[in-house]
Amino acid sequence: MAGEFHFTFEGRPVAAREGQSVAAALIAAGERCLRIDEAGRPKGVVCGIGVCWECRCSIDGKPDIRACMTPAQAGMAVRRQHGLNP
């Protein structure tokens, strides 16, 4: 499809379209758990609009990036954070 590209989540390829957020592409790909929090609880997208910070991921080695507020880009490496570790 025109405008479609890929990034990776936990090393797996994920398809996205220009203008989509990282969170939207992950949900479209069937991913729900985007982070393991400090207490070991799996966390996913909650507010979807940048308020709750629950969907924060490590993107290209930078921790604490909100997946819902970040446009997906080709070649990004997105990973789950585990507690405070990126």
Added chain:
Amino acid sequence: MSRSVAIVGAGPAGMAAAIEAVARGARVTLIDEAALPGGQIYRQAHPSLPGADFADAGESARKAELLRRFRAAAEAIDYRPGTAAYALFGNGELHVAAGAATEVLRPDAVVLATGVREVAVPFPGWTTPGVMFAGGAQALLKAQRVPPGREAVVAGCGPLPLVVAAQLARAGVAVKALALLRPLRQMAADPAALWQGRRLVFEGMRYGRSLRQAGVPRLTGHVPVRALGEDRLTGVVLARVDAEGRPVRGSEHEIACDLLALNYGFAANSELVAMAGARMRRDPIGGWLPEVDEFGRTSLPGVFVAGDGAGLRGALVAEAEGGIVGAAAASGAGDDALRATLGDAFARRRQWAAFQRAVRGTLRVPAGLWSLAADDTVVCRCENVALRDIREAVAGGHRSLNAVKRNVRSGMGWCGGRICLPAIAALAELHGGVPPDAMMTPRPMVRPVTFAALAAQQKARSA
């Protein structure tokens, strides 16, 4: 020299305020966190994304018209997308962050058009991935063109769950149930309000028709009491509740789903105005509101609030009020002179505010619903503070939200308490018998800002 006005938020109130303020000759800076104008209700998809947003034609027309007016005025507006306001001080200093830098603005007037966020009621399992706010599920659908699940249960109170359930059904999501705390037809108790808002009533009826066509079961007086699944949602337990919102034993039944979209109403985004020191009051539907006059003036000189951030009344009130407040912030004219030029905006605000009074009646969360949380249910998600921690803090004599926060860290995490504060206030009241009338004191930053961005601060300048 013309007045400088900084507006925070590019939803209906902020856009209308910016349009009116530049029309009156002010120099306007418009700060907004999103990449595109529209706020939450008129959230836009990236222009290259194909697909529909499944909104009612009436709403789409209002959105297109306001965005057209905004674009027509945009050349004169210093519009800054992707920018977050993270502090406002009593001297009118507004601190904003964009990318890797921060900046201090010193405008003559600040208009806060920061809108509302969704209110959540904690219950066992609500942190499971797949449990989302209904507005968040809607944002994925309308701005990202992504169905947020395959099989959904939509629940809560007020009109948003109905709208979101219908939009999900129109998008092909299997909506297994729409569970509403109370029937929307209770709004019929105020026929004058319904008449004022009849255009929105018809839109609601069209959403209702979509649900009937999709065969979506509607359960009134039911709420989710448990979310099932470990690292993803597998189902929801619904139960009937009594008039106080307490679940009725034996009424539980389970529905398999991978999305639970919840909305228990809205709380104002009022941290900035509270931080600056404006007089506040508790909103009975959740959160705290600044005291404002008819022109949106707070108790602080030069600080104005417009739209839902001054009390939930919906997009049409926000748009009318944005014009009123934008005019007041931009000009030094007296009240009578302002009123004379704003008759139409005042009339529109009155009309739609009448309807929204009926909407508000569907939104109050009854006390019993806060008892859904079990002792080990996480209430403050960021800091993993459970109900037990809050109950013990309150029992130990910590009777204000500030005192509870200092003891258990509730509200001190990434979201700054924006998700949990209505719940913590209600739970402190439920378990301590003391209504926490004072808001938890918001401190800078109300958004996380990196030290690098603070270090890269541009020198203060006049906006």
